[in-house]
Amino acid sequence: MTKPKVWISRPFFPDIVDRLREHFDVSAEPEERAFSAAELAERLADSDAAIVGLADKIDGKVLEAAPKLRFVANLGVGYNNLDIDALTQAGVGASNTPDVLNETVADYAWALMLAAARRVGEAERWLRDGQWHGSRFEGWLGADVHGKTIGILGMGRIGQAIARRAAGFRARVIYHNRSRLDAALERECAATYVDKASLLAQSDHLILVLPYTPANHHAIGEAELKAMKPTAVLVNIARGGIVDDAALARALATGTIASAGVDVFEGEPSVHPDLLKIENIVLSPHIASASRDTRRDMAALAVDNVLAAFGHGPHAGRPPTIINPGVLADA
Ligand code: 8YV
Structure with missing residues (x-):
């Protein structure tokens, strides 16, 4: 047969x-x-x-x-x-x-958030470039992650795994999702539901974990970036197309937000050329699940x-x- x-x-x-x-x-x-x-x-x-x-x-x-x-x-x-x-x-x-990738992707979201907040990529490039000739007390200042407010947009199983990691950092978690988690799950994740405008305004670091649907196309564009704190870090481990990459490049170049960690891109494997020119962004080639x-x-x-x-x-x-x-x- x-x-x-x-x-x-x-x-x-x-x-x-x-x-x-x-x-x-x-x-x-x-x-x-x-x-x-x-x-x-x-x-x-x-x-x-x-x-x-x-x-x-x-x-x-x-x-x-x-x-x-x-x-x-x-x-x-x-x-x-x-x-x-x-x-x-x-x-x-x-x-x-x-499910099989929830914890690995959550680890990577934190890796990108920490790397972008503490400027790991930029500092490494500078060191490799032979520019380290002495230290400056005020050099390489980044943002803390511990004790800050972490925002999660999209609170499915990966979002929940990201939220659970915040306890060790004594960080507060707020989230926005199509539907609110039930009370027991909210308690378990120690996460507080807020509307999207409050999420954008209050997050010190914002992680995107939305599925890509036509309704989520450019869920983060120029207006949303302007609504964020100028000290904020944006992390996208979800899908390209959820962020307007051209608007993100402008926001990073002009200080609308402080930095970003991005694993997924509109039109990947091509990456918007303006993102490649920017120092205050950590870029990776869609590897969040790659353990x-x-x-x-x-x-x-x-x-x-x-x-x-x-x-x-x-x-x-x-x-x-x-x-x-x-x-x-x-x-
Ligand atoms: C990719 C992902 O599938 O699970 C997803 O939705 O985007 C990734 O895990 C992976 O890069 C395999 O190509």
């Missing part, structure tokens, strides 16, 4: 991919790169399942060329690269990788979902993190 075919859009942990081989004919791309819609259509034309990432945009047009496709597993908690309505309409299940353990956990979860969708493994018939479970009910 021929095995169903699974296409993997990038190479990852061979021992985890091997778990598919008993049940699937696996074809994994040898290198990670962006695929055009035509290339995706061509690769999915004969595939029953796919494991894809943020750069792979699966929309209705691509699906038209993929008549056999039954399941798409996304390597990431955010899935704005998938058109879920189109997938559901085509009867294709889709999964993401929630050795977590990337393995994300890969394993994607594989578990594909196995389960085809009736294999411990979750047979019930992909553990399916986004559109109705598809299976209808099958």
Whole structure:
């Protein structure tokens, strides 16, 4: 009997991919790169399942060329690269990788916040540049994080993990979210709900953890940046497009806010050229979930979902993190 075919859009942990081989004919791309819609259509034309990432945009047009496709597993908690309505309409299940990355992404949000507040990147560049000839008592002054007010915009599971870390810094946490957490969870996170205007005005450091949706496009633009404290640090570990990068570059250059730590960009992997010219920003190439353990956990979860969708493994018939479970009910 021929095995169903699974296409993997990038190479990852061979021992985890091997778990598919008993049940699937696996074809994994040898290198990670962006695929055009035509290339995706061509690769999915004969595939029953796919494991894809943020750069792979699966929309209705691509699906038209993929008549056999039954399941798409996304390597990431955010899935704005998938058109879920189109997938559901085509009867294709889709999964993401929630929870396994919460703590690692929360660690990284704090890393960026601390690095931006204490000017770690700038100071390192200066030292490497051979400019350290003596110390200046008033040199390299940054902002404290301990004891300050940390704002979190988007209070899902990653936001909550970020909030829990604040206790060790004796920092106060305020948050804004589409819906307020229940009282027990608010207590556990020691977080106070405020409206967006108060969040912008009161946060010493503001961390963005929103999913990317059309409604969240440029949730932080010129007006929002102007509403923040001039001493504030802005951290984006969510998605490019949530911040207006051109407005952020202007705000940093003119002192509207003090600094920023940014892991995600509009149009990444291109980065707005004005951001690259600015010293008071820490930039990283979308690595918030990139710890050795977590990337393995994300890969394993994607594989578990594909196995389960085809009736294999411990979750047979019930992909553990399916986004559109109705598809299976209808099958
Ligand atoms: C990426 C992420 O998926 O989980 C998300 O939503 O943005 C990241 O974890 C990761 O970079 C894999 O490409």
